[in-house]
Amino acid sequence: MKSYRKELWFKIPSRRAFINITPQVEECLNESGIQEGMVLVNAMHITASVFINDDEPGLHHDYEKWLEKLAPHEPVSQYQHNVSEDNADAHMKRQIMGREVVVAITKGQLDFGTWEQIFYGEFDGRRKKRVLVKIIGE
Amino acid sequence: MKSYRKELWFKIPSRRAFINITPQVEECLNESGIQEGMVLVNAMHITASVFINDDEPGLHHDYEKWLEKLAPHEPVSQYQHNVSEDNADAHMKRQIMGREVVVAITKGQLDFGTWEQIFYGEFDGRRKKRVLVKIIGE
Amino acid sequence: MKSYRKELWFKIPSRRAFINITPQVEECLNESGIQEGMVLVNAMHITASVFINDDEPGLHHDYEKWLEKLAPHEPVSQYQHNVSEDNADAHMKRQIMGREVVVAITKGQLDFGTWEQIFYGEFDGRRKKRVLVKIIGE
Numbered sequence: 001m002k003s004y005r006k007e008l009w010f011k012i013p014s015r016r017a018f019i020n021i022t023p024q025v026e027e028c029l030n031e032s033g034i035q036e037g038m039v040l041v042n043a044m045h046i047t048a049s050v051f052i053n054d055d056e057p058g059l060h061h062d063y064e065k066w067l068e069k070l071a072p073h074e075p076v077s078q079y080q081h082n083v084s085e086d087n088a089d090a091h092m093k094r095q096i097m098g099r100e101v102v103v104a105i106t107k108g109q110l111d112f113g114t115w116e117q118i119f120y121g122e123f124d125g126r127r128k129k130r131v132l133v134k135i136i137g138e
Numbered sequence: 139m140k141s142y143r144k145e146l147w148f149k150i151p152s153r154r155a156f157i158n159i160t161p162q163v164e165e166c167l168n169e170s171g172i173q174e175g176m177v178l179v180n181a182m183h184i185t186a187s188v189f190i191n192d193d194e195p196g197l198h199h200d201y202e203k204w205l206e207k208l209a210p211h212e213p214v215s216q217y218q219h220n221v222s223e224d225n226a227d228a229h230m231k232r233q234i235m236g237r238e239v240v241v242a243i244t245k246g247q248l249d250f251g252t253w254e255q256i257f258y259g260e261f262d263g264r265r266k267k268r269v270l271v272k273i274i275g276e
Numbered sequence: 277m278k279s280y281r282k283e284l285w286f287k288i289p290s291r292r293a294f295i296n297i298t299p300q301v302e303e304c305l306n307e308s309g310i311q312e313g314m315v316l317v318n319a320m321h322i323t324a325s326v327f328i329n330d331d332e333p334g335l336h337h338d339y340e341k342w343l344e345k346l347a348p349h350e351p352v353s354q355y356q357h358n359v360s361e362d363n364a365d366a367h368m369k370r371q372i373m374g375r376e377v378v379v380a381i382t383k384g385q386l387d388f389g390t391w392e393q394i395f396y397g398e399f400d401g402r403r404k405k406r407v408l409v410k411i412i413g414e
Contacts, residue, residue: 001139001277001414003312005382036141037274038178040314040378044389046329052237053184053229058218062226063233066209071342080334088338091329095339095373097233099328102178102240102378104272106143111270113182132387134380136313136413137274138139139277174279175412176316190375191322191367196356200364201371204347235371240316240378242410244281249408251320275412276277 004032004135007044012125015073018060019120021050021131025103026110028133035108037137041118042100045129047090049097049121067093067123090123097121105137142170142273145182150263153211154231156198157258159188159269163241164248166271173246175275179256180238183267185228187235187259205231205261228261235259243275280308280411283320288401291349294336295396297326297407301379302386304409311384313413317394318376321405323366325373325397343369343399366399373397381413 006028008021025041041050053059071092072078079088101118104111120131144166146159163179179188191197209230210216217226239256242249258269282304284297301317317326329335347368348354355364377394380387396407 001313003413005380005387037139038176038272038314040380042378042380044392046389046391051233053233054219056219058221059226059229062217062219063230066230070208070346079338081330081332081338083334088335091335092339092342095327095329098236098374100378102180102238104143104178104180104270106141106272111143111272113184113268113270115184116182130389132380132389134314134382134387137141175277176314176410189371191371192357194357196359197364197367200355200357201368204368208346236374240318240376242281242316242318242408244279244410249281249410251322251406251408253322254320275279 001136002034002138006133008131008133009128010120011128012122015125016064017122017125020055020117021120022118025118025133032135034105034135034137037105037135039103039105039135040100042132044132047087047094047124048129049094050101050131051097051119051121052101052116054115055117067096070096087124093123139274140172140276144271146269147266148258149266150260153263154202155260155263158193158255159258160256163256163271170273172243172273172275175243175273177241177243177273178238180270182270185225185232185262186267187232187237188239188269189235189257189259190239190254192253193255205234208234225262231261277412278310278414282409284407285404286396287404288398291401292340293398293401296331296393297396298394301394301409308411310381310411310413313381313411315379315381315411316376318408320408323363323370323400324405325370325375326377326407327373327395327397328377328392330391331393343372346372363400369399
């Protein structure tokens with residue numbers, strides 16, 4: 001069994017954003033040389049997500065609005081977590097969108113349906129944060 | 139390390155449905171001959187889910203009603219994604235229910251608790267869609 | 277490829293609680309002797325979660341309140357699942373928080389960001405329930 005590990009670093013200038021990281025994960029897979037196995041891609045921070053969905057700006061706008069409705073940022077005083085912080089809502093948005101994805105590797109490729117793309121979901125940005133890519137297989 | 143891959147195809151006649159796919163996943167596992175490892179089961183479409191819960195019709199009715207409350211289909215015009223489509227809500231419902239499950243394989247069996255069953259969750263049906271089963275182990 | 281399996285048992289005296297199980301998962305990893313691979317940690321019950329977030333009591337209070345808003349326990353009669361049971365809401369809360377986590381293992385350690393901790397999320401306690409830890413790697 002072979003294994004591979006890399007950290008991807010991000011510094012998103014806004015509080016929230018969705019970034020397509022599929023090209024970076026594909027680059028990791030090429031570097032690994034692994035042909036059959038699984039890749040785990042996870043946020044290493046608890047106010048961020050990694051998820052798979054559509055690379056369509058209208059949908060990302062809808063996600064932003066929808067997450068804000070389900071877990072509003074304001075008023076920050078509604079959350080007990082917000083003592084010296086203001087990011088409790090980010091911990092909730094991340095649970096809905098998920099921490100991680102596991103993707104099959106087949107013949108050296110991400111084994112994806114037509115529209116599947118991997119996103120980094122930032123909910124409390126404006127500082128350096130990272131994503132882990134771990135691949136196991138042969 | 140051995141690996142196995144299969145696509146399961148579905149054409150659900152309604153917009154939304156929950157289908158128990160545990161027997162098909164067990165058949166894949168038997169075909170693979172893998173005794174110890176992990177199986178990844180994921181929707182290859184971004185308006186569908188694979189999740190694990192109870193095979194109980196009352197609960198599925200409750201899920202349907204609850205998801206419709208959290209991410210309503212109507213009015214379709216509330217979503218920017220719905221330009222030539224009407225399935226933005228399906229992209230949201232899928233995030234709540236999840237894209238994928240990873241299940242342990244022990245002694246050639248799905249290593250499940252008493253009530254665990256694997257479901258395909260369709261949120262934008264009436265066309266052919268597929269699920270990936272990938273198994274790695276020995 | 278090596279594999280390891282263990283069940284962790286819990287009997288939570290209240291209906292709902294969040295329990296940090298990171299030390300138990302680390303103990304499993306040490307017992308397994310696996311240096312590179314992946315660990316799957318999943319609830320074996322469909323009214324409980326395993327998730328990764330912050331070990332901060334204010335946040336856990338916020339999660340409890342937020343989940344109760346998104347999927348209220350009362351009135352129990354609003355759910356068709358609640359015929360001889362009263363736990364339909366627990367099946368919903370578990371979908372938001374998730375069934376499982378997959379964590380990378382690197383150099384014999386859980387490959388975690390600074391604040392990542394693994395939690396058992398109980399939504400229908402007061403009886404014995406269990407979590408599966410499955411590790412594969414080398």
